[in-house]
Amino acid sequence: MKYLKIYNGTVLTPQRTISGGCVIIADGIIAEVSDKNIAIPGATEIDARGKYIAPGFIDMHVHGGGGHDFMDNTIEAFLQIAITHARYGTTAMMPTTLSCDKQDLLDTLAIYEQAHKLNDKGAAFAGLHIEGPYFSMQQKGAQDPRYIRHPDPAEYVDILSRSPAIKRWSAAPELPGALEFGRYLTNRNILAALAHTDAIYEEVIKGYEAGFTHATHFYSCMSGVSRRNAYRYAGVIESAYLIDGMTVEIIADGIHLPAPLLKLVYKIKGPERTALITDAMRAAAMPEGPSVLGSLKDGLNVLVEDGVAKLPDRSAFAGSVATADRLVRNMIELAEIPLRDAVRMMSETPASILHIQDRKGTVVKGKDADLVIFDDGINIDTTIVNGNIVYMSKESFSGYLI
Incomplete structure (x- = not known):
């Protein structure tokens, strides 16, 4: 041996x-x-x-790093991203897509299958995370509006039949057809997560019952308390706090969520229900300056400065450049939580959410x-x-x- x-x-x-x-x-x-x-x-x-x-860090939501993005759809990109994040303590990662056309997504599936077999020098791949394109246009964030659409059974059934690699899919639960989509994912043991959503509490509850048990990049691109015709409604943020069984993930780069919100999430959801994610784009572990969110072919030009990616006009964030070590460090220094809990949120908790705790975390x-x-x-x-x-x-x- x-x-x-x-x-x-x-x-x-x-x-x-x-x-x-x-x-x-x-x-x-x-x-x-x-x-x-x-x-x-x-x-x-x-x-x-x-x-x-x-335990090695498990990043259940990552788009890229080291100058590469998974949506570049090359084996080299997949392998180099895995090598890059391993330098910062990540031992398992979930390659994540962006909203795109169907063929681009099928190409990503095919490349994943090839890269997975060759990946022996970096963080292991723990399955694909499909982020989009079934999102609320009101909460699209930096997702490309050209590709945002409602769930289509003819589309997602075909995509899911192509590969067993898809282990997670993020969508907005209030969209027409989203509840059926959530149930379909859950029946196939795929994690359904709510994301880029403008839902109110009553819609989130129905989504949770249909299988949307996890909140993608909590606080980012999701509704809070809103007022409609003089009446107040709880949004996704309040719903995730109220639903004890719902798990959340946070970009703990200290920028997407400042220290008070890191502390609040920890206080209410606790380390057993909160995973840390990088949500990193290609500029992670790279010098600051101009970059591209998404594929080099038709991605969004962004500017990386102050430790985060921004739209060129600096009107909004356009992605994270965090690495796993930074997340753990921030939770200890900014959120002022014990090291053990910070490590748990980067290892044991994501393993539990992804149902791989029998072998990892x-x-x-x-x-x-x-x-x-x-x-x-x-x-x-x-x-x-x-x-x-x-x-x-x-x-x-x-x-x-x-």
């Missing part, structure tokens, strides 16, 4: 924090988690030097060896995917690997 031993680290397990802990990996699976330095002859060893050994014997080593500042030293080291900092490579 191929053994990898990580020792002398602070191991974050679901039950406790183990100082001076040791994790043994055998053929890609966590074989042992211990408070003792277990001798494994012939094993590759990493001395964590007291740093944290945590925690440092537990028998689960996939997806691990990340980082210091108190959440600076990533080592990223391990299925037992393979896919990233090591220069310091790690020169001093930790024996």
